[in-house]
Amino acid sequence: MSLLDEVKNELAAIADESSLAKQAQISTMLRFGGGIQRVKGVPVVASQFTSKTAAQWLQNALRTVWQYDAKLQPGSTTLPNGSIIEFFTVFVQSNGRNLALQSGLLDQRGHENPGISPVHMQGNIAQVKSAWRGAFLAKGRLSDPGKSSFMEIVCPSAEAVNDLILAARRLGITVKPRRVNSSVRVVLHDPDVIERMLILMGAERTAREWSGKRVEGESRGKANRLANFDDANMRRSAKAAVEASQKVRKAFEILGDNIPENLRAAGQLRLDHGDASLEELGRLANPPITKDAIAGRIRRLLQLATKVEKQRAAEAEKD
Template sequence: MSFSGDVKDELSRQISKGRHCQIAEIAAIISLCGRIQISEEERYCIKIHTENVAVARKYFTLIKKTFNINTEISIRRNAYLKKSRSYTITVRKHEDAIRILQAVKLIDENRDVGENLSLVSNMIIQNACCRRAFIRGAFLATGSISDPEKFYHFEIVCMTRAKAEQLQGIINSFQIDSKIVQRKKYFIVYIKEGAQIVEILNVMEAHISLMKLENVRILKEMRNSVNRKVNCETANINKTVSAAVKQIEDIRYIRDTIGLSGLSEGLEEIAEIRLEHPEATLKELGALLTPQVGKSGVNHRLRKLSNLADKLRDNTRRISND
């Protein structure tokens, strides 16, 4: 099962204790993946669709527990994808459908279908616990979360911008920075940052999945930290080796042109020690000198040798050109 499937499986097993929270979760489910059908005789019917068996079980249980209403479940197998199944939970009885729709505020007193999308006046989501339940229901309905081993991405798909903006407002009320993007005809409420996804899992009370994600984040951060240190050390080693190779080339050029014996005592000593110890660091070279010299002193002498070698090369080129 995917990480997204694991999260939904965990959430599908949670039933809020408060009836008001159960109603908020049902409201999100019907709003995002439900259909309200009205016959010519003005008889109402609710159908909720999902491709996740755990989620279908949650819908069935939630409606039964909250309203003591029995629903019908139908299963359809995709003819092209043999392992793919879709589940439809139907509230067929008119009186039951009306009772649910009135409770979740999806119809008004005239039985006209509509949503109160205001965060301020919508009674369904006034309490923080109900907003948590609403987000949980929305995620179960049309949400997904990527495998954190690959990248961080959390999203919930909405049919209209108004629904997306309402959901964004509910999520952001928990100090989470969700954003909206349009993808074809849908509006996606999404979160990209790993720490924010951890927080939204906490809001939805998916604590087991939260711990799994946190473990992945810790391991990834440790790997990244180690890689940064290794890369830094590798770069330093390469820099040191390149500098040593250049120093040795310069010293050999001086030796082969004017010889080392004509150099000052300090330069001759460092030149000979560098040739004898090509892999030594500046600190190690300084310790081999008599008297010992610090890194800056060694570097100063080697720089003098490099400048001398450059001058000798320039003179050689000038003479050859003449």
């Protein structure tokens, strides 16, 4: 079971909400899950979910809160890549128009309301939380721990986006609108804000689990990055040591016996310990010196060899 399924299961198990809060959740789930359809001219309220527990919650709530004979119908669809997606449709055919009016899908003039019912948008904080819970149960997504953090809800309209933004603001949370191809949605990216929203909706247990796994994943990712960084540094150091040894060997060939003893000793240490770091070469020197000192001596050795090589080339041109 994915963590998203666990979140939705926890939200669907909440049972101690007030009647108004349950009505807000019902109304928002109906709007975000589908809304009104017309079958042979008859209004049918139907909403589709990928979470079976969410669909079962809505079916039971429609029966107990508003006494509608709600049906639940399972189905599936096959994607182009061959994977199968299961879905669950909750629908009310008898008295569909009355339900649409009662839930705010239609206003009193019979016009469809594309957003969240104003009754719940202007209601108490419990209703606002329930509205967000219903929207998330219907079309919410949550990133897996250890990946780039996000929570988003795909919305049925731009009006629904604005309503969710305003509802979140009443809860003290800022969310952003986002358009992906033809769909509109609201999204949160800050991990702490996501955890807070999960708790406000009622998913306290899975919020802590998501946060804990996220931190664990970030720590593991940081450790991997550091390990990779160390490996890269080691490879660069080894490559630099090989190149330095080649340069020292050429310097010895150019200078022959005309090398100051301290520079010769430093160069010989480089040749004798090709894989050693400068710090290690400094400790091997007699007497021991700092890595800056050993690096300086090797640098002066190479500079001297370059100078002598240029002088010889200039003299050869004169001859």
